[in-house]
Amino acid sequence: MSVLGELALWVSLPVAAWGMVLGFVGGRQERGDLVLSAERTVYAVFALIGLACAGVMYNFIYDQFQYWYVANYSSRNLEFFYKVSGLWAGQRGSLLFWLYLLCFFSVLAVWSNQRKNREFIPYVVGTLMGLQLFFIVVLLFAQVNPFEQLGFTPVDGAGLNPQLQNYWMTFHPPTLYLGFTAFAVPFAFAVAALLSGRLDARWIHLTRKWILLSWFFLSVGIVLGMRWAYEELGWGGYWFWDPVENASLLPWLTATAFLHSIQIQENRGMLKVWNMALVLGTFVLTIFATFLTRSGLIESVHTFAENTTIAFIFLTFMGSIIAVGTVLVLYRLPQLKSENQIESFLSREAAFLFNNLILIGATFAVMWGTLLPLLSEGFMGEQITVGPPFFNRVNIPFGLGLLALMGIGPVIAWRKASRRNLRKNFLIPVIVGLATAAVLYPLGIQHGLALTTFALSAFVMTVIVTEFWKGTKARARIEGEGYFIAFYHLVSRNRRRWGGYIVHVAIVLIFTAFAAEPWYVEIQQTMEPGESTEVVSPLGARYTLTYEGMSTNVRDPDQNLAWQAIALLSVERNGSPVGTLRTEKRGYLRPEGQQSTEVGIHSRASEDLYVILADVDLQGVVVDNDPDAQAATFTFLVKPLVGGIWAGLFVLIFGSLIGLWPSAERVRSTAPARAVRMTPSRHSPAPAAGD
Amino acid sequence: MAMAGALILVGVVVAYILAPLIQDRRASLEREDDELTDAQAARRVALLALRDVEYDYHTGKLDEKDYREVKRQLSAEALAAMKALEEDGGRDALESEIAEMRQGLRAGDVCDVCGFRNPDGSRFCGACGTALEPRPTPAESA
Numbered sequence: 001m002s003v004l005g006e007l008a009l010w011v012s013l014p015v016a017a018w019g020m021v022l023g024f025v026g027g028r029q030e031r032g033d034l035v036l037s038a039e040r041t042v043y044a045v046f047a048l049i050g051l052a053c054a055g056v057m058y059n060f061i062y063d064q065f066q067y068w069y070v071a072n073y074s075s076r077n078l079e080f081f082y083k084v085s086g087l088w089a090g091q092r093g094s095l096l097f098w099l100y101l102l103c104f105f106s107v108l109a110v111w112s113n114q115r116k117n118r119e120f121i122p123y124v125v126g127t128l129m130g131l132q133l134f135f136i137v138v139l140l141f142a143q144v145n146p147f148e149q150l151g152f153t154p155v156d157g158a159g160l161n162p163q164l165q166n167y168w169m170t171f172h173p174p175t176l177y178l179g180f181t182a183f184a185v186p187f188a189f190a191v192a193a194l195l196s197g198r199l200d201a202r203w204i205h206l207t208r209k210w211i212l213l214s215w216f217f218l219s220v221g222i223v224l225g226m227r228w229a230y231e232e233l234g235w236g237g238y239w240f241w242d243p244v245e246n247a248s249l250l251p252w253l254t255a256t257a258f259l260h261s262i263q264i265q266e267n268r269g270m271l272k273v274w275n276m277a278l279v280l281g282t283f284v285l286t287i288f289a290t291f292l293t294r295s296g297l298i299e300s301v302h303t304f305a306e307n308t309t310i311a312f313i314f315l316t317f318m319g320s321i322i323a324v325g326t327v328l329v330l331y332r333l334p335q336l337k338s339e340n341q342i343e344s345f346l347s348r349e350a351a352f353l354f355n356n357l358i359l360i361g362a363t364f365a366v367m368w369g370t371l372l373p374l375l376s377e378g379f380m381g382e383q384i385t386v387g388p389p390f391f392n393r394v395n396i397p398f399g400l401g402l403l404a405l406m407g408i409g410p411v412i413a414w415r416k417a418s419r420r421n422l423r424k425n426f427l428i429p430v431i432v433g434l435a436t437a438a439v440l441y442p443l444g445i446q447h448g449l450a451l452t453t454f455a456l457s458a459f460v461m462t463v464i465v466t467e468f469w470k471g472t473k474a475r476a477r478i479e480g481e482g483y484f485i486a487f488y489h490l491v492s493r494n495r496r497r498w499g500g501y502i503v504h505v506a507i508v509l510i511f512t513a514f515a516a517e518p519w520y521v522e523i524q525q526t527m528e529p530g531e532s533t534e535v536v537s538p539l540g541a542r543y544t545l546t547y548e549g550m551s552t553n554v555r556d557p558d559q560n561l562a563w564q565a566i567a568l569l570s571v572e573r574n575g576s577p578v579g580t581l582r583t584e585k586r587g588y589l590r591p592e593g594q595q596s597t598e599v600g601i602h603s604r605a606s607e608d609l610y611v612i613l614a615d616v617d618l619q620g621v622v623v624d625n626d627p628d629a630q631a632a633t634f635t636f637l638v639k640p641l642v643g644g645i646w647a648g649l650f651v652l653i654f655g656s657l658i659g660l661w662p663s664a665e666r667v668r669s670t671a672p673a674r675a676v677r678m679t680p681s682r683h684s685p686a687p688a689a690g691d
Numbered sequence: 692m693a694m695a696g697a698l699i700l701v702g703v704v705v706a707y708i709l710a711p712l713i714q715d716r717r718a719s720l721e722r723e724d725d726e727l728t729d730a731q732a733a734r735r736v737a738l739l740a741l742r743d744v745e746y747d748y749h750t751g752k753l754d755e756k757d758y759r760e761v762k763r764q765l766s767a768e769a770l771a772a773m774k775a776l777e778e779d780g781g782r783d784a785l786e787s788e789i790a791e792m793r794q795g796l797r798a799g800d801v802c803d804v805c806g807f808r809n810p811d812g813s814r815f816c817g818a819c820g821t822a823l824e825p826r827p828t829p830a831e832s833a
Contacts, residue, residue, distance in 0.1 A: 003693050003696075003697075004693075004696055004697075004700065007696075007697050007700060008700065011700065011701055011704060015704060015708065018708065027720075030720050031717075032717025032718045032719065032720050033711045033712050033715055033716060033717050033718075034711075034712070035717075035718040035720060036711035036716055036717060036718035037708055037709065037710075037711045037712055039718055040707055040708050040710075040711065041708055043707075044704050044707055044708055048704070051700075115719065118718070118719050118720050118721050119720065119721070121718075121720075122720070200732055201732060201736075202732065205732075266736065266739075267736065267739070267740060267743075269736075411752060412752065413744075413747040413752040413753045413757075414740065414743055414744070414747070415761060416757055416761070417752060417753070418753075418754045418757060420754065421751060421752055421753065421754055424751060425751060425752060467750075470749075470750040470751070471746065471750060473750075474746060474749035474750050477749065478745065478749060
């Protein structure tokens with residue numbers, strides 16, 4: 001199986017090259033046989049890379065430690081679940097897995113366009129196979145081959161980093177990769193549009209679901225990563241502006257900008273060059289994110305990568321995408337002229353434009369902060385790093401601007417809005433926003449930025465609820481339907497808009513969770529068993545934490561543990577018991593010397609109580625098993641509203657699914673088709689499937 | 692054993708990829724009619740904008756004066772696009788288009804030969820008489 005997997009990887013190299021060349025040549029010369037052959041390489045490489053992935057999984061499951069990758073990321077006692085996910089635990093496997101997902105989406109793109117949009121397909125295939133070829137070359141020639149052998153077989157592997165042995169961590173990378181790779185399809189369609197000269201809004205129309213899909217996976221992946229950091233890194237935070245976090249945020253920002261700006265092109269025929277630039281830029285940023293995560297170029301908590309020669313290959317690749325993209329856009333510039341002009345700054349297109357400017361501003365700010373260490377070291381010989389204060393200071397105003405626009409945009413009409421209507425529509429939401437601020441201020445919410453966030457959030461929520469209500473009412477009146485039916489039809493006939501509003505609700509939830517940060521309570525306390533500490537939450541609850549005692553565990557090879565010190569605390573809230581929390585420190589057998597802290601979290605809708613075992617006398621407790629050495633230092637954190645982030649994730653998923661749900665027409669139109677033999681095509685010119 | 696597996700793998704892949712060249716099987720490369728699709732796109736955009744304008748007016752985002760002006764302009768654009776479509780082969784009668792957009796009716800069977808859209812369940816094309824394949828799923832879905 002392993003041999004077959006490795007062989008499949010090698011075979012995929014010429015196949016992908018063949019597909020790339022035949023795709024472009026076949027499209028240029030309009031040769032149907034070449035194009036069909038190229039299309040088949042998409043399926044063939046998907047199968048081959050699938051075999052290669054199966055080979056790596058086989059190596060993990062059957063402990064084939066003669067392979068470098070398995071020896072470094074697994075061990076005999078690793079749980080089966082983590083052996084399977086070993087495929088994406090390290091740099092080498094991740095790259096293969098990335099490639100596999102890219103192959104999967106390529107198959108989906110080609111398969112779903114068997115009988116429509118045919119003039120794009122040769123170039124789409126050529127572009128996608130070119131991307132696949134790049135990753136195959138990297139895997140085979142950049143010293144990251146997951147099938148590389150050690151030349152001897154170790155008795156056991158080095159083990160998987162225990163911090164990666166977490167449920168969230170198993171799903172976080174694949175979700176992000178899904179987002180990154182799904183964006184290759186819009187990119188390929190954009191290139192195809194540039195090459196074929198079909199530069200109207202059709203390529204956007206065809207790929208907007210792909211863009212939404214990619215955006216959806218990126219969002220979910222980012223939030224899952226936050227959840228992992230929150231539970232596993234043991235410092236109580238969920239976002240640290242770490243280079244790799246930033247790297248995943250960058251394409252998310254530009255993809256968000258793109259989701260909004262395509263609506264201007266679809267509705268008003270404007271911003272064509274801008275949209276091209278955004279799709280090319282977003283794709284380059286997805287590659288950049290993969291590269292940052294897996295190259296080890298910038299030190300970060302994510303440097304689970306081990307080789308830097310790959311950095312130069314990636315940089316060259318990104319450079320060539322930018323160069324080719326720029327040349328193509330310049331070449332087609334005359335056809336990318338705007339059909340309209342913005343008529344008024346009081347219009348929805350202007351609001352979208354501001355939204356784009358803010359998102360791009362944030363992108364540049366985050367990129368600057370992320371690359372500064374690298375640039376300063378390269379040009380000045382001294383590494384300058386900027387931390388969370390920089391990112392927060394720069395991005396909070398951007399975030400507030402976006403929040404305000406989320407309320408303003410939906411209420412302004414396309415083209416032109418009159419002041420009178422604005423006054424009428426904004427009156428109630430603005431009053432609600434101001435009233436929120438007026439109520440919160442005397443309650444002690446006097447932090448300026450946080451108060452602004454809460455007031456704006458109330459403003460946006462009012463606008464969204466009013467929109468749903470007014471829309472339903474208008475539809476009921478125009479179509480003469482009952483309110484319930486009218487509401488259903490309202491949403492189902494324009495799912496993109498209403499799904500989008502629901503996603504806005506999710507963003508509001510997440511932003512309010514961020515804004516509660518000034519009220520985080522942190523208390524550090526050294527306690528003997530039996531002692532209690534009281535923590536008062538900013539929302540008024542009183543927690544009493546009693547340290548019940550420490551239990552220890554030494555050398556448990558089944559769980560890969562060298563030692564374990566578990567502190568138990570019982571928790572009372574306002575005098576009534578709500579359960580016990582456990583927090584622990586662990587030392588691992590493999591990798592030797594690795595330690596971790598497991599935190600205890602008591603979650604409520606309003607706030608989280610978060611307990612960290614900060615310090616313990618390991619010598620006394622674990623080695624000597626001395627009952628008098630059980631004194632321990634704890635950090636107690638109360639985090640109001642933090643649950644909004646995770647709740648926001650579910651709302652975001654719900655809203656995105658509304659936008660992504662296939663329309664009835666789309667389902668009906670996917671009839672199977674075959675390539676025709678020697679007969680002129682009988683396909684009627686089918687217009688693009690729409691909504 | 693491994694050698695045999697390798698040979699089979701390579702053989703299958705090569706045969707699968709080269710078959711179209713040897714058997715001269717072709718993928719369709721039909722380019723959708725530029726002018727037609729442009730007109731369809733223009734019509735689609737104009738009709739969507741009309742829907743939005745209607746909605747904006749009824750939810751109080753547009754003044755009546757602006758509403759009338761924008762609506763007149765958009766209706767002219769939509770009409771021009773429909774006219775262009777009609778001249779392009781008379782596939783779609785203006786009235787039926789409006790009715791279709793208005794009520795979101797299911798499109799009927801499209802004739803493979805002349806593109807005429809027949810009522811649902813037709814067995815022969817009403818325009819050119821070609822026998823229609825029994826196909827419950829129309830390709831048209833704009």
